[in-house]
Amino acid sequence: MALLFSAAAGHADEPIRIASKNSNESYLLSEIAAQLLESKGFAVERRFGLGGTLIAFDALVAGEIDLYMEYTGTLSQAILKLGHDATREAMNQRLKGDGLRLLRPFGFNNTYAIAVRQEQAQALGLARIGDLAGHPALKLVFSHEFLEREDGWPGLKQTYGLPFNATGIEHALAYQAIAEGALDVTDAYSTDGELLRYDLVLLEDDRRFFPRYLAAPMVRVDVGAEVIEALETLGGTLDDAAAQALNATVVVDGASFADVAADFLAERGVASETGGDDLWRSLAANTAQHLKLTLTALAAAVVAGLSLSLLVFRWAVAARSAVYLCGLLQTVPSIALLALMIPLFGIGATPAVVALFLYSLLPVVRNTVTALTTIDPTLLRVADAMGLSRREQIRHVYLPLSMPSVLAGIRTAAVINIGTATLAAFIGAGGLGDPIVTGLALNDVSLILQGAVPAAMLAIATELAFEGVERVVVPGHLRAK
Amino acid sequence: MAAEAVQFDGVAKAFAGIAVLDGVNLSFPAGLTTAVVGESGSGKTTLLQLINGVVQPDAGQVRVFGEAVPRQAVERFRRRIGYAVQGAGLFPHLTNRQNVVLLARLEGWAEEAIGARYAELLDEMELPEEVSGRYPHQLSGGQQQRVGLCRALMLKPGLLLLDEPFSAVDPITRVGIYERFEFVQRHEGVSTVLVTHDMREAVHLGDRLVILRAGRVVRSGTTDEVVNAPGDAYVEQLVNQQL
Numbered sequence: 161m162a163l164l165f166s167a168a169a170g171h172a173d174e175p176i177r178i179a180s181k182n183s184n185e186s187y188l189l190s191e192i193a194a195q196l197l198e199s200k201g202f203a204v205e206r207r208f209g210l211g212g213t214l215i216a217f218d219a220l221v222a223g224e225i226d227l228y229m230e231y232t233g234t235l236s237q238a239i240l241k242l243g244h245d246a247t248r249e250a251m252n253q254r255l256k257g258d259g260l261r262l263l264r265p266f267g268f269n270n271t272y273a274i275a276v277r278q279e280q281a282q283a284l285g286l287a288r289i290g291d292l293a294g295h296p297a298l299k300l301v302f303s304h305e306f307l308e309r310e311d312g313w314p315g316l317k318q319t320y321g322l323p324f325n326a327t328g329i330e331h332a333l334a335y336q337a338i339a340e341g342a343l344d345v346t347d348a349y350s351t352d353g354e355l356l357r358y359d360l361v362l363l364e365d366d367r368r369f370f371p372r373y374l375a376a377p378m379v380r381v382d383v384g385a386e387v388i389e390a391l392e393t394l395g396g397t398l399d400d401a402a403a404q405a406l407n408a409t410v411v412v413d414g415a416s417f418a419d420v421a422a423d424f425l426a427e428r429g430v431a432s433e434t435g436g437d438d439l440w441r442s443l444a445a446n447t448a449q450h451l452k453l454t455l456t457a458l459a460a461a462v463v464a465g466l467s468l469s470l471l472v473f474r475w476a477v478a479a480r481s482a483v484y485l486c487g488l489l490q491t492v493p494s495i496a497l498l499a500l501m502i503p504l505f506g507i508g509a510t511p512a513v514v515a516l517f518l519y520s521l522l523p524v525v526r527n528t529v530t531a532l533t534t535i536d537p538t539l540l541r542v543a544d545a546m547g548l549s550r551r552e553q554i555r556h557v558y559l560p561l562s563m564p565s566v567l568a569g570i571r572t573a574a575v576i577n578i579g580t581a582t583l584a585a586f587i588g589a590g591g592l593g594d595p596i597v598t599g600l601a602l603n604d605v606s607l608i609l610q611g612a613v614p615a616a617m618l619a620i621a622t623e624l625a626f627e628g629v630e631r632v633v634v635p636g637h638l639r640a641k
Numbered sequence: 642m643a644a645e646a647v648q649f650d651g652v653a654k655a656f657a658g659i660a661v662l663d664g665v666n667l668s669f670p671a672g673l674t675t676a677v678v679g680e681s682g683s684g685k686t687t688l689l690q691l692i693n694g695v696v697q698p699d700a701g702q703v704r705v706f707g708e709a710v711p712r713q714a715v716e717r718f719r720r721r722i723g724y725a726v727q728g729a730g731l732f733p734h735l736t737n738r739q740n741v742v743l744l745a746r747l748e749g750w751a752e753e754a755i756g757a758r759y760a761e762l763l764d765e766m767e768l769p770e771e772v773s774g775r776y777p778h779q780l781s782g783g784q785q786q787r788v789g790l791c792r793a794l795m796l797k798p799g800l801l802l803l804d805e806p807f808s809a810v811d812p813i814t815r816v817g818i819y820e821r822f823e824f825v826q827r828h829e830g831v832s833t834v835l836v837t838h839d840m841r842e843a844v845h846l847g848d849r850l851v852i853l854r855a856g857r858v859v860r861s862g863t864t865d866e867v868v869n870a871p872g873d874a875y876v877e878q879l880v881n882q883q884l
Contacts, residue, residue, distance in 0.1 A: 229874060375645045446664075460834075518763070538726060538727075538728060538730045539730055539732060541695075541726065541730070542697060542720075542724065542726055542730035543721075545693055545695065545719060545724040545802070546719065546720070546723075546724055546792075547715070547716045547717070547719030547720035547725075548716070548744075548747075551715045552747060556743065556747075557732060558731075560732075561732075561733070561734055563734075599738070634734075635733075635734055635776060636732060637733070637776060638734055639779055
C-alpha cells in the first residue's frame, strides 16, 4: 500500500522536485527538463545550484529531490566506484537498490579537458597534454574537485608523467584567472561556453585518460513512468557542438536559462512557458525568502538564547559553559555547518534555518549572560528586600536592565545571519544566495551583484531597524553611546 | 497589633564559622524609630537582614508584629516591610514615579488609589511633581533619597527598614531629609529600624538606641537613657564623639 502511494506521488498533486548542481550546464539541462515536464502538465519545483555532486546525490537518495543531471563518468567513478568504462546498464543495475535510474544521455560528451590560452599554446607549441612536461615553469591551478578526484589530477599526473605541483581554485573563478594570466593551465569541461568567450584551447588527451562524461537525467524511479517517459525523449538531442553553442548563449550572450531552454524546446515542437524571468520579481522573491530564513532562525535563537541565559546565569559554571558551547558552534565554518545539516534535515530551508539558528546563539547568549551577571548588586538587594518574586525580578529588573546589551546581541546575530544565509543557496534553501551561486556558476558579475547588493542593503536596513527599536524600548541614558 | 514591632530572642548567626551576631535579645517598640549603631563588621546589616528574612538565624527567633519571620514565601511578608538603602537604589530604567508605584502595580491597586497615595507621598516628602516623569539620574542625591523613601512607604508598611539611607547625602541636604523623614514617620505611625554608623544621626532620629559591637548588644534603651548614662566605655566614646 505504501509502495503504491509513493509510486503515485510523482503525479499532478505533488510537484516534481528538480535539482541541478552549480555549473551553468547543469542549470540549463535541468531547466530544459523542468519546462518539458511543465509543458506535459506536471507541477515542478526548481532546486537549482546544489553545492556539489555528493550533496545532489545524497539528496536524491534521501528523496529530498526527484531528479538532477548527472554525468556518466562522475557516476561510475566518483559515486559508484565502478571504474573507467562502465556501461549504463551496469550502473543502473547498481542504482536499482536505491530506487534510482540514469536515463538516456543527451548525447554530448562533456569530459574534463585541459585548457590553456590560445596565444600561449601557439608560443610554446602546446597541442597535447604530454607537451606540458617540457615547460616546468607553467602555473597549473585546478578546481578543488578535479584536484582530489582519482579521475582528475592524480591520475592525469601519473599517466602523462607531469612534473608539476598543482594548487586549487573555485572553478567559476578559474576562467577569469587564466584569461588574465594569473594561471596558465586549468581544468575545463569540454562543452563550457567560456572556452569561446576567453579564447582558450583544449589540449588533446592522446592517451585517452579522461573517461566519457555523458550528461543524462538521473531520477528516482518512484517519480512515475510518465515523467520518465517524457525525460527519455531528451535522449540524443544534443551533440558536442550543439551543447557548447547552447552554453555559450548563456555565458557569452547573457541569455537567461529559461529563454535558452524555451528556444531549445520550441525547436523540437514543445511550447513551454518561461514564467517571465523578471528581475524585480525574482529580486522580491529572493529577498522575501532570505528574510524568511533569517527571521525564522533569529526568532528561534532569541527565544532559545534568552531562555537558556535565564536558566543558567545564576550559576557561574553553567553560564560559562553555555557561552563556550555556543562559541564552539561559531567556530564551525558556515559551509561545513550547512553540509553537516544535510544528513539530519535533508536539503532546503529547514537545514538552512537550523544552521543559521545555531550561528545566532552565541551573540544572543553571550550578551544576555554578560548583562544578567553584571547588574548593580545594590539594585538586586533592593529588589529582593522589596519582596519581588524571582519572576517579577526577571521581568522588572533583570530583563529591562539587560535590554541594551541583549538588543546589541540580537542585532549582531541578525547581521551575521543575513550574510551567512547567502550560503544557504548551496543546499537549495533559496534566498539572495541563489543569484550569487548562479552568478558564480556563470561567472556573471551582474548576477552576483543581484544577490550581494540587496544582502548588503538588508544588513544596513537591519542596523537601522534595531536602532529604531532601541530608541523605543531603551531610555536614552541607558543606551550604548 | 503587638506592642513590639520586632522582637529578637536569643538570636545567633555565624558565617563560615565566624559569629556575626551572638545571643541577641532585643525589642523594637511599635510606632517608634530605633537606631542601631555600630561600625562596619559589628553585625548591624545582618541584624537588618534577619528582620526581612534575607538571612535566617542559626539559633533563636525573630518575630515581626508577633509573627515569626517565614522561611518560605517570603515575598508577601517582605511587602509589608518598607526598605530603603544607601544611595537610594532606584531602578535606572524606570521613571521616579514608576519606581515608587512598582509594588502597588504588582499588588493590583486601582489607578486612582495609586495616584492618590503617590500624590500624598510626594507632598509629605516635599518633592515637586516634575520629578515624576524624570529618571533617577536626573535628580540630585537628596531628591533620589526622598524618592527612595516614597518607594519604601508606598504600600503603607507597618515597619520600615533603613540601611544607612542618608549617608551618601551631603550634610546640608541631610538636615532637610531628616526633618521630612521625622514628619512622615510620625504622620504614618510607621515603626522604623534605622541602621547607621553615625552616632549623631542615630541620636537625631532615634527614639531608642541599640549599640552593637562585634556581634553583641553593648547598650540599648531610650536615646536619653543611653546619652545620659552610657554605662560602657565604648558607648561613652561614641556619645562624646557626636557632641
